[in-house]
Amino acid sequence: MTIVLAAVAGALIGLSLGALGGGGSILAVPVLSYLLGQSAVQATTGSLVVVGVTSVVGAITAHRASSVLLGRGVAFGVVAIGGALLGGHLSTQVPPAVLMASFAALMLVIGGVMTWRQLHHSRHPRIATRPALDDPIITFAPTFACACPRALKVLLTATVVGLLTGFLGVGGGFLVVPALVLSLGLPIRYAAGTSLVVITITSAAALVARTGSGASPDWAVVILLTAVSAGAAVLGARFAGKVGNDRLSAAFTVLVVVVALYTAARAIPALL
Numbered sequence: 001m002t003i004v005l006a007a008v009a010g011a012l013i014g015l016s017l018g019a020l021g022g023g024g025s026i027l028a029v030p031v032l033s034y035l036l037g038q039s040a041v042q043a044t045t046g047s048l049v050v051v052g053v054t055s056v057v058g059a060i061t062a063h064r065a066s067s068v069l070l071g072r073g074v075a076f077g078v079v080a081i082g083g084a085l086l087g088g089h090l091s092t093q094v095p096p097a098v099l100m101a102s103f104a105a106l107m108l109v110i111g112g113v114m115t116w117r118q119l120h121h122s123r124h125p126r127i128a129t130r131p132a133l134d135d136p137i138i139t140f141a142p143t144f145a146c147a148c149p150r151a152l153k154v155l156l157t158a159t160v161v162g163l164l165t166g167f168l169g170v171g172g173g174f175l176v177v178p179a180l181v182l183s184l185g186l187p188i189r190y191a192a193g194t195s196l197v198v199i200t201i202t203s204a205a206a207l208v209a210r211t212g213s214g215a216s217p218d219w220a221v222v223i224l225l226t227a228v229s230a231g232a233a234v235l236g237a238r239f240a241g242k243v244g245n246d247r248l249s250a251a252f253t254v255l256v257v258v259v260a261l262y263t264a265a266r267a268i269p270a271l272l
Helices: 002-020 024-035 040-064 070-091 096-123 148-168 173-184 188-210 219-240 245-271
Strands: none
Touching: 002 024, 002 040, 002 188, 002 219, 002 245, 024 040, 024 096, 024 219, 024 245, 040 070, 040 096, 040 188, 040 219, 070 148, 070 173, 070 188, 096 148, 096 173, 096 245, 148 173, 148 188, 173 188
16 A cells, blocks of 8 residues: 555656646655655655655756756756755754644645735736846856846845755745746746756755754655656656646646645644
């Protein structure tokens, strides 16, 4: 039964990451914790492995489909590393109940914000445009130029995303996608693909921060989840290229809200 659960969960995680650029961790953490019997710290650590490896596979597929802005993804991810390292260290210093309750609370907030944005967008639609790929935030040649307000927004957003990634053991896709839309102005299709690059970097940094903390998960379960998830991510990334931005946004919003409610229902009573 454990193998079946892990395989089904891995497929959902991979499809979510590949198609939506996020949602993998908000599935992986509850699955590892509630369905597969891992502790909170083990679940959040195992989630980083599953999501990190899956994101690499998904990013490669999305890049081939021309829906990844590699430079911007790498820059955002590198900025987020500092926060991820700090968050990874802090995660080992709090009780498991607090860790899972924090995860649930954050998901409820994000789900609420995304629902509002989805409803607002449906009433006041905007024409999606391709991002200006030749519109850099900072340039050094032929002369130094800086769009400093945008640079500050990216710095703050990436640091917060990294901190939450490390602390909660999430790859951060459900944070990174909205962050890329808001701070870099990317359409959802490009934000979803580019977020996979960011998730790869922040997950690796958070795992480094947890090294030696005694947070080793059940590797047999994690490896199975990772293998199935990586395969499903390829299908998800290919599917995303054939679906409109509005449908991707709506699917991502629904995923976050449903898993947020489930996790809150399980985590909050344990805290009380």
